[in-house]
Amino acid sequence: MSKRFAVILAAGQGTRMKSKLYKVLHPVMGRPMVQHVMDQLQSLDLSEIITIVGHGAEKVKEELGEASQFVLQNEQLGTGHAVMQAEDILKDQEGVTLVVCGDTPLLTKDTLEQMFHYHQEKQAKVTVLTTTIPNPTGYGRVVRNADGDVAKIVEQKDASAEELAIQEVNAGTYCFDNTFLFEALKNVSNDNAQGEYYLPDVIEIAKNQQETVAAYQTTDADETLGVNDRLALSEAERLMKQRINRDHMKNGVTIIDPLTTYIAPTVTIASDVVIEPGTKILGDSVIGTDSVIGPNSEVSDSQIGTQSKVLHSVVHDSQVGNRVNIGPYAHVRPASDIRDDVKVGNFVEVKKAVIDDGSKVSHLSYIGDAEIGKNVNVGCGSITVNYDGLNKFKTIIEDDVFVGCNTNLIAPVTVGRGALVAAGSTITKDVPEVALSIARAKQVNKEGYAKKFNKLLK
Structure with a gap:
């Protein structure tokens, strides 16, 4: 198989987006459009990927990193001019070059792979990606010859009535014989109203040289969507969300309401997971089998084990074990490690804490900068007081401890194995193993004082 290359066109500013953010960096499902394109290209067997950058060049380079070589297009003088910038890298190479726009986030590796194969089967100098749409207004129509190859691509304004009836359109993605591409680009003229060099002019050059120009038609028109404004961006988001949810459901995940998920x-999700309505799962999260996420939950960059539940809650940058119950209305903040058979109940906040196997923090508590051992019960309203205004300190609660309700643990402090902490205590010193610690003011009852107090209020 001959070498294969790819050129991503990512130099445009995208004025129709009306944004200070450069067009290809606008996110679709949380990732910049150009990153989606790169993800698909990296799944192909390519010898080289070159990204043509211009507006926002440094930001695009920062996003794509070492996945690509970069060439700067100082002036944006059309798509043909953009590809010309890759000449120094590719001109002496034998093989096939794919040219794809950085604002086409829905293209898939399967379609691009099939396009490569079709190009080689046809022994074409150029292959155009096409699709069929019910209303092709505004698109260049693909006119085929008797052999099924491209006779010409005619723009809307230049099309005859017969050509306007054609529903097959140019999707703006191309495969080229690499040597032919850079020879042909030398003959592309900017003699047009915009004074720009257009890549599709290479097709006409190929036709004039009696070369084969093929057309590979994808049956999924959604893939070819190019994003030029916020309306198209919204549509790309909808379609990508639909595709992702569909793939998970095909792989054995139950999504109760895909429209709100x-x-x-x-994200990686195992089979037999149930995703309830109103749920967001973000970043590099992994959800283990038989777990239930939602409704109305958010999991970001976290690992959730098997048979666990996250109900009306938020989990960020944390590890959650097996058979864990989180929520409702819990917040697991970054760097938390919630181990097996743990309960983090309603209105509980956990931050940078380990909660070991079988422990329970059932309600209305804050556990921050803490290590909680196995089989610990933390009573309602308990707080690890971790911050003195300048520094954070750690609370350690060893195995089998019972912490009574409304307890303040003033860090740094350790509660020894098997100890009991009486409700309402403020613990400022370490508690020995199997001790009972009571740290609260003695109760004083002043008989009749309420009558005097009530008179003062009148």
């Missing part, structure tokens, strides 16, 4: 493309 948002799953990032980098």
Whole structure:
């Protein structure tokens, strides 16, 4: 198989987006459009990927990193001019070059792979990706010859009535014989109203040289969507969300309401997971089998084990074990490690804490900068007081401890194994193993004082 290359066109500013953010960096399902394109290209067997950058060049380079070589297009003088910028890297190479726009986030590796194969089967100098749409107004129509190859691509304004009836359109993605591409680009003229060099002019050059120009038609028109404004961006988001949810459901995930479920493309979900309505799963999250997420929950960059539940709650940048119950209305903040058979109940906040196997923090508590051992019960309203205004300190609660309700644990402090902490205590010193610790003011009852107090209020 000959070498294969790809050129991503990512230099445009995207004025129709009406944004200070450069067009190809606008996110679709949480990832910049150009990153979606790169993800698909990296799944192909390519010798080289070159990204043509212009507006926002440094930001695009930062996003794509070492996945690509970069060439700067100082002036944006058309798509043909953009590809010309890759000449120094590719001109002496034998093989096939794919040219794809950085604002086409829905293209898939399967379609691009099939396009490569079709190009080689046809021994074409150029292959155009096409699709059929019911209303092709505004698109260049693909006119085929008797052999099924491209006779010409005619723009809307230049099309005859017969050509306007054609529903097959140019999707703006191309495969080229690499040597032919850079020779042909030398003959592309900017003699047009915009004074720009257009890549599709290479097709006419190929036709004039009696070369084969093929057309590979994808049956999924959604893939070819190019994003030029916020309306198209919204449509791309909808279609990508639909695709991702559909793929998970095909792989054995139950999504109760796909319309209100948002799953990032980098998420891994095992079979027999149930995703309830109103749920977002983001980043590099992993959800284990038989778990239930939602309703109305958010999991981001976290690992959830098997048979666990996250109900009306938020989990960020954390590890959650097996058979864990979180929520309702709990917040697991970054760097938390919630181990097996743990309960983090309603209105509980956990931050940078380990909660070991079988422990329970059932309601209305804050556990921050803490290590909680196995089989610990933390009573309602208990707080690890971790911050003195300057520094954070750690609370350690060893195995089998019972912490009574409304307890303040003033860090740094350790509660020894098997100890009991009386409700309402403020613990400022370490508690020995199997001790009972009571740290609260002695109760004083002043008989009749309420009558005097009530008179003062009148």
